[in-house]
């Protein structure tokens with residue numbers, strides 16, 4: 001029997017598994033990505049919430065040190081599955097602001113969280129782009145998330161973590177703590193501690209345990225262009241959409257947002273909308289054909305920060321829910337918090353901010 005079961009091997013589950021192996025635990029990850037495509041592969045990898053100053057402290061506490069956390073992780077995983085330092089692209093983040101108030105809020109937020117920030121028109125940073133007013137955050141970066149996921153899986157396998165690719169169908173609490181997880185082929189996995197980090201599918205597994213939270217699927221589509229490296233020098237974020245440059249010249253254009261939609265296929269209207277948005281930010285993109293187009297489904301949430309903690313009334317079973325649009329940026333701190341809670345350690349953040357409410361509260 002494993003010490004610990006992790007159900008769901010997206011970014012949250014894999015980083016949590018890494019934390020548990022650091023504590024010497026025997027870990028099994030139940031993950032069926034062929035059946036349930038992870039949002040973590042589809043996401044853009046901007047290491048900041050979009051318009052971060054609009055979020056409450058509970059989210060900023062999970063995200064503000066993400067670039068540093070990922071830099072340390074890449075140093076640790078470098079070379080696995082081809083992971084290189086440039087997979088964390090220190091491109092900076094330029095954000096369009098349309099009002100004086102928005103600019104003031106952005107600058108105040110940067111001062112509060114001790115991040116460098118300056119007011120800058122886009123033409124100062126990227127003369128080719130359609131000029132706008134904005135703010136520039138030089139230390140905010142973007143992550144090539146599929147690479148980091150591959151490297152994490154390789155690292156965990158090398159550390160003896162077992163990966164089980166059969167879908168989990170139900171979670172039954174065990175007397176004395178933890179749970180049995182029934183698999184689709186009739187087998188069962190058991191452990192005294194279980195983490196449910198199954199993205200948009202977590203509610204399905206947790207509802208029978210009495211959990212009823214405002215969680216929903218939220219589809220997003222993305223395009224990928226290939227340009228000369230450096231042509232888009234920074235992440236460029238506007239209310240209409242964003243461009244994300246990778247170090248090798250790939251530029252992602254995203255994203256659509258359709259709450260309530262759990263389909264995973266890209267659509268023609270989605271492509272048109274993204275092509276139009278991309279060309280409105282960088283007119284030269286009107287003459288480029290995207291080389292790839294995909295969709296993913298975010299674990300949507302009715303509040304602006306995730307639920308992280310023990311499932312009320314089910315000792316030993318924990319959940320990571322509702323990372324929504326910010327799961328990549330907030331995953332390292334979420335995993336650190338969960339691992340501390342599940343190991344009986346004092347977490348680095350106040351767990352009450354993230355606790356799952358009992359159904360009576």
Ligand SMILES: Cc1cc2nc3c(=O)[nH]c(=O)nc-3n(C[C@H](O)[C@H](O)[C@H](O)COP(=O)(O)OP(=O)(O)OC[C@H]3O[C@@H](n4cnc5c(N)ncnc54)[C@H](O)[C@@H]3O)c2cc1C
Pocket residue numbers: 007008009010011012013030031032033034035036037038039040041042043044045046047048166167168169197198199200201202219220221222254255256295296297298299320323324325326327328329330
């Ligand atoms: C288009 C798009 C753009 C995005 N851009 C960004 C961004 O720039 N920055 C950012 O921070 N976030 C971004 N996000 C959000 C981010 O991708 C998600 O919040 C995050 O990936 C959620 O991670 P997760 O581990 O909770 O879930 P997932 O990545 O969805 O992982 C869940 C895993 O659980 C497995 N699973 C589910 N059910 C079962 C089951 N019954 N049995 C076995 N396995 C199961 C699945 O196969 C999957 O591997 C974006 C998302 C999308 C779709």
